[in-house]
Amino acid sequence: MLALTATEITPELLARYDRPGPRYTSYPTAVDFHDGFGPADYQRHLAAAAARERQPLAFYTHLPFCAHRCGFCGCHAIVSPHGKKVSEPYLRRLKRETEMVARRLGDRRRVTQYQWGGGTPTYLTPEQITELFGHFASLFQLEPGAEIAVEVDPRVTTIAHLGALSAMGFNRLSAGVQDLDPEVQELIGRIQPLEQTVELVTAARRLGFADGINLDLIYGLPGQRVESFAATAREVVALGADRVAIYSFAYVPWLKGHQRALPADRLPPRERKLELLMAARSVFLDAGYVGIGMDHFAKPGDELALALENGTLHRNFMGYTTRRAGDLVGLGVSAIGSIAGAYAQNHKKLSRYYVAVDGGTLPTERGYLLSEDDRIRGDVILSLMCRFDVDLDQIAPRPYFADALLKLQPLAEDGLVEIRGGRISATPLGRWFVRNVAMCFDAHLANTERRQAPTFSRTV
Numbered sequence: 114m115l116a117l118t119a120t121e122i123t124p125e126l127l128a129r130y131d132r133p134g135p136r137y138t139s140y141p142t143a144v145d146f147h148d149g150f151g152p153a154d155y156q157r158h159l160a161a162a163a164a165r166e167r168q169p170l171a172f173y174t175h176l177p178f179c180a181h182r183c184g185f186c187g188c189h190a191i192v193s194p195h196g197k198k199v200s201e202p203y204l205r206r207l208k209r210e211t212e213m214v215a216r217r218l219g220d221r222r223r224v225t226q227y228q229w230g231g232g233t234p235t236y237l238t239p240e241q242i243t244e245l246f247g248h249f250a251s252l253f254q255l256e257p258g259a260e261i262a263v264e265v266d267p268r269v270t271t272i273a274h275l276g277a278l279s280a281m282g283f284n285r286l287s288a289g290v291q292d293l294d295p296e297v298q299e300l301i302g303r304i305q306p307l308e309q310t311v312e313l314v315t316a317a318r319r320l321g322f323a324d325g326i327n328l329d330l331i332y333g334l335p336g337q338r339v340e341s342f343a344a345t346a347r348e349v350v351a352l353g354a355d356r357v358a359i360y361s362f363a364y365v366p367w368l369k370g371h372q373r374a375l376p377a378d379r380l381p382p383r384e385r386k387l388e389l390l391m392a393a394r395s396v397f398l399d400a401g402y403v404g405i406g407m408d409h410f411a412k413p414g415d416e417l418a419l420a421l422e423n424g425t426l427h428r429n430f431m432g433y434t435t436r437r438a439g440d441l442v443g444l445g446v447s448a449i450g451s452i453a454g455a456y457a458q459n460h461k462k463l464s465r466y467y468v469a470v471d472g473g474t475l476p477t478e479r480g481y482l483l484s485e486d487d488r489i490r491g492d493v494i495l496s497l498m499c500r501f502d503v504d505l506d507q508i509a510p511r512p513y514f515a516d517a518l519l520k521l522q523p524l525a526e527d528g529l530v531e532i533r534g535g536r537i538s539a540t541p542l543g544r545w546f547v548r549n550v551a552m553c554f555d556a557h558l559a560n561t562e563r564r565q566a567p568t569f570s571r572t573v
């Protein structure tokens with residue numbers, strides 16, 4: 114699959130399709146959230162979710178603190194050297210918010226997916242990790258076999274952290290590697306020698322993350338070279354990562370001011386960017402990994418690979434997943450949830466998050482109520498992102514998609530998609546541009562494109 118070389122993707126094709134576009138971890142994307150949706154709306158949706166008491170839930174908890182800022186960071190991270198002095202007040206509010214949400218969810222307490230992201234969750238001390246987890250587990254019931262995942266930074270994660278996480282029941286761990294080339298690490302302001310990652314992975318396997326190690330790479334960073342990025346991919350294979358994600362670097366200095374410090378003249382041009390992805394992709398496919406979507410990989414026996422095979426692969430704010438919990442609750446500053454037909458996002462400013470929680474109000478800053486059209490188009494986009502294929506007739510009568518079918522025509526002429534009746538399939542060539550294929554079904558994009566500053570990262 115996808116045995117293309119960079120020369121088969123012509124510069125003209127790349128120029129035509131490499132443009133700003135969403136990653137579609139939701140539809141519509143967070144850009145369309147608005148402050149007309151607030152705490153009272155969120156409360157109503159939590160009440161609706163509570164009524165489905167037999168269905169399991171997914172939770173995402175945002176732990177925003179980092180000791181240093183990486184130059185490429187696109188996350189909602191708060192850099193502070195103050196450790197407990199900043200994390201203790203945060204954890205107090207986080208626990209309070211969890212209690213508020215639990216009350217509103219009534220008897221609906223079963224959880225099949227629980228993830229800590231950041232920021233750097235291991236900015237917390239092992240004792241804080243134990244306490245925060247214990248608090249959550251006292252309110253919600255983690256189902257046997259639940260996926261309990263955490264993002265860790267190999268530079269600050271100790272054996273004691275891993276021990277605490279494992280003792281709590283965490284069974285999946287994601288660590289950023291980005292690129293092992295020392296020059297690239299220097300340019301992006303994140304020095305993380307291979308030995309550091311090896312130590313982390315070795316210790317994690319010993320301490321209970323036997324088959325739950327995810328490693329993340331990034332392509333499109335300043336100074337990246339195809340040969341050394343392929344070498345990085347080979348090291349990741351040697352480390353035995355169970356899942357790998359190769360994220361496209363989102364260079365958005367107008368949104369993330371600190372990215373202005375990156376040397377823009379060292380960013381790879383779009384042709385090289387694609388070559389970087391292709392080189393790493395070949396390494397993983399040659400090593401026997403299964404390709405998931407455009408840029409994720411899993412060992413053949415991994416749940417994600419099995420989900421792809423049996424058609425149950427799903428995608429939400431946390432990326433590709435095997436769990437399709439009907440509702441996802443976001444906890445913590447800036448966290449996003451998807452609850453009973455609406456998206457809700459918490460305050461992004463820490464001070465506002467604190468004021469809301471201290472006042473006993475749900476800290477919702479903005480959100481979005483899904484329309485029937487959003488659900489229909491969201492199903493199409495989900496199918497394309499997970500399977501590169503969609504049968505429109507299974508979703509709505511075909512005339513419903515007349516606008517999208519028209520937009521797909523040039524992509525069909527360029528050999529990116531095949532249209533057979535209501536069946537839309539991305540070709541091997543078109544899989545590299547799956548975000549562009551999905552964009553044909555996006556009814557919100559025109560509004561976004563009318564806004565002044567480009568909002569999304571580039572599609573390739």
Ligand code: SF4
Nearest residue numbers: 179182183186190232
């Ligand atoms: S550790 Fe992660 S979240 Fe923190 S600054 Fe670096 S990239 Fe951003």
